[in-house]
Amino acid sequence: MNDRSNQNPQSAGLEAGSQTPGVVQLLNQHKQSGKPTLSYEFFPPKDAEGDAVLWRSLDKLLESNPDFVSVTYGAGGSNRDTSLAVVDRMAKLVPTIGHLTCVGATRATTTEIIRHFEAAGVSSLLALRGDPPKDGTPVNSEISRAIDLVELIREVSNLDVGVAAFPEVHPESPNLAHDVHVLKLKQDAGASFAMTQLFFTVEAYVNLVSAAREAGVTIPIVPGVMPISNAAKVLRMAEMSGAAVPAHLQRELQNADEAQARVIGMDYSIKLGSELLEAGAPGLHIFTLNFAKAALEVARGVGGLG
Numbered sequence: 001m002n003d004r005s006n007q008n009p010q011s012a013g014l015e016a017g018s019q020t021p022g023v024v025q026l027l028n029q030h031k032q033s034g035k036p037t038l039s040y041e042f043f044p045p046k047d048a049e050g051d052a053v054l055w056r057s058l059d060k061l062l063e064s065n066p067d068f069v070s071v072t073y074g075a076g077g078s079n080r081d082t083s084l085a086v087v088d089r090m091a092k093l094v095p096t097i098g099h100l101t102c103v104g105a106t107r108a109t110t111t112e113i114i115r116h117f118e119a120a121g122v123s124s125l126l127a128l129r130g131d132p133p134k135d136g137t138p139v140n141s142e143i144s145r146a147i148d149l150v151e152l153i154r155e156v157s158n159l160d161v162g163v164a165a166f167p168e169v170h171p172e173s174p175n176l177a178h179d180v181h182v183l184k185l186k187q188d189a190g191a192s193f194a195m196t197q198l199f200f201t202v203e204a205y206v207n208l209v210s211a212a213r214e215a216g217v218t219i220p221i222v223p224g225v226m227p228i229s230n231a232a233k234v235l236r237m238a239e240m241s242g243a244a245v246p247a248h249l250q251r252e253l254q255n256a257d258e259a260q261a262r263v264i265g266m267d268y269s270i271k272l273g274s275e276l277l278e279a280g281a282p283g284l285h286i287f288t289l290n291f292a293k294a295a296l297e298v299a300r301g302v303g304g305l306g
């Protein structure tokens with residue numbers, strides 16, 4: 001992929017006062033031009049060192065001309081202030097999706113946060129439930145499901161609302177048919193795009209999209225791609241999220257030393273990204289874990305993005 005930094009209006013920052021395009025507008029523009037979107041996910045750093053890493057990484061990643069980025073938000077608002085601070089700063093540089101969770105939240109506080117996002121120049125939110133505490137502590141939420149959050153955002157703002165989608169089926173769902181039924185309910189409630197959980201086979205994404213289309217879901221479903229640069233870490237994340245890693249890949253990664261495993265994992269991630277686009281994905285949303293190198297390798301390796 002060419003270095004496209006010269007073509008990147010975002011690397012110089014979004015123009016003050018200009019209307020930041022929403023994700024749906026960007027996805028539509030790209031659909032018309034036939035060029036898939038490129039986007040990255042970040043999480044709020046935990047300390048000053050993490051903060052420095054995040055902004056250095058963003059600088060490097062802006063060179064690849066992403067269409068938008070997203071910033072996660074802890075369940076129960078655990079890292080609310082850091083997440084909002086990151087969004088405030090990032091949204092001045094590149095169109096930014098704020099993730100927002102509702103587990104344990106009240107309508108009043110959530111409405112205030114939505115207003116904060118609007119004031120920061122964010123034009124799209126990802127409406128999520130978040131996970132309740134694992135120890136079973138009861139959670140008192142006025143908004144207990146993501147669909148209720150979609151409705152609240154639609155009620156109090158004009159922001160684009162995105163929702164989560166699960167190629168490997170949500171761990172609490174009985175099956176894919178249930179998941180796509182819920183996705184259709186969220187679309188009916190006003191969601192206009194979806195972004196997926198991590199997964200490792202093109203079939204998982206294709207099956208989700210075809211089940212969703214059969215259920216009447218028409219919104220774009222952007223796949224999330226996790227670069228396999230640190231195999232041990234990614235295999236742990238796959239296990240935690242219930243994403244199946246193909247047996248041959250798992251075997252190859254486990255039998256390789258660290259350096260070989262990185263080559264195998266990154267080749268696989270680039271191949272998966274390319275196959276997703278060939279299968280009709282509207283773009284790739286790359287999980288960066290706040291590091292630029294592996295995310296850029298996937299973006300450049302796949303090519304033709306952004």
Ligand code: FAD
Nearest residue numbers: 072073075099128129130145146164170172173195196197
């Ligand atoms: P919901 O839509 O509420 O679904 C939860 C369960 O309830 C599902 O099994 C669903 O099928 C069921 N359900 C929901 N509505 C209905 C209904 N009307 N009828 C029947 N069943 C229903 N977590 C964070 O804490 N912070 C983040 O920033 C974050 N970012 C994410 C980004 C992406 C792209 C994805 C895919 C996930 C993200 N998550 C994040 C994780 C997410 O919060 C969890 O996966 C959570 O368990 C489910 O969230 P949800 O929005 O799908 O919840």
